[in-house]
Amino acid sequence: MNYTLHFGAVWASFDHLLGGLAIGLALAVAAVAVGTVLGLLSAFASVSKSRLLRGISGTYVLLIRNIPLLVLVLLVYFALPATGIRLDKYESFIGSLALYAGAYLTEVFRAGLLSVPKGIVEAGRAIGLTRMQTNLSVVMPVMLRNSLPSLGNTFIGMFKDSSIAAAIAIPELTFEARKINVDTFRVVETWTVASGLYIAACFTIAALLRRLERRFPKF
Numbered sequence: 001m002n003y004t005l006h007f008g009a010v011w012a013s014f015d016h017l018l019g020g021l022a023i024g025l026a027l028a029v030a031a032v033a034v035g036t037v038l039g040l041l042s043a044f045a046s047v048s049k050s051r052l053l054r055g056i057s058g059t060y061v062l063l064i065r066n067i068p069l070l071v072l073v074l075l076v077y078f079a080l081p082a083t084g085i086r087l088d089k090y091e092s093f094i095g096s097l098a099l100y101a102g103a104y105l106t107e108v109f110r111a112g113l114l115s116v117p118k119g120i121v122e123a124g125r126a127i128g129l130t131r132m133q134t135n136l137s138v139v140m141p142v143m144l145r146n147s148l149p150s151l152g153n154t155f156i157g158m159f160k161d162s163s164i165a166a167a168i169a170i171p172e173l174t175f176e177a178r179k180i181n182v183d184t185f186r187v188v189e190t191w192t193v194a195s196g197l198y199i200a201a202c203f204t205i206a207a208l209l210r211r212l213e214r215r216f217p218k219f
Contacts, residue, residue: 003188006189007189009186010189010190013176013180016171016179017180018197019171019176020173020174020175020176020177023171023173024172024173025201027094027097027165027170027172028097028159028162030094031093031094031100031158032098032101032154032158033098034094034095034101035097035098035100035101035104035158036101036102036105036151038099039102039103039105039108040105040109042061042105042106042109043057043105043110044135045057046110047110047114061103061106061107064100064103069096069097069100069161069164070164072099073093073096073164073167073168075096076092076093076095076096077089077092077096080092089165089168092168093168097161104157105151105154109147112143115143115146116139116142116143117142120139121134121138148209149209149213152206155209156202156205159201160198173194173198174194177191177193177194
């Protein structure tokens with residue numbers, strides 16, 4: 001092999017890679033925040049007594065989980081303007097990723113709801129709490145704690161999926177790495193450094209989430 005490693009060109013643009021990493025993390029945080037709300041609403045609908053709500057939740061999960069994320073991103077970014085709905089590339093990507101996250105979090109939260117001991121719910125109702133108060137004050141804290149490991153895994157997955165934002169020219173890490181690769185032709189070096197940044201970020205996120213889990217007892 002005649003290929004000689006030379007990281008100088010990559011280090012010269014390392015600040016762009018770090019900026020792209022920060023943008024990817026921000027996209028993931030925003031998408032998971034919105035996706036959490038969607039997932040909670042859909043999860044409560046999936047365990048409700050209303051057949052209509054269960055049907056809406058099930059249809060949402062079925063459709064979104066069977067559409068590749070890249071296709072969903074392109075659909076929202078390129079197709080919505082044809083219907084008169086215009087979003088910039090950041091809004092369209094966060095919306096797409098939030099829809100995607102919400103579908104997966106529906107199943108995470110549904111399992112969390114089913115794991116809540118019935119005795120805790122009955123205790124809440126026994127002291128005079130309404131159904132809404134019981135759900136907000138009793139059920140959700142227990143459910144969220146039980147769902148925390150899966151919620152953390154979903155966040156890491158969404159962060160890695162933020163690389164798809166490069167397809168619509170959002171300057172996150174993959175976009176910046178591809179740009180450096182095109183400018184310098186240092187293929188091995190560029191993607192090695194980019195991969196290392198993804199690995200470091202995911203390990204850091206996982207470590208922080210494990211510390212968070214240890215602070216709250218599991219029911």
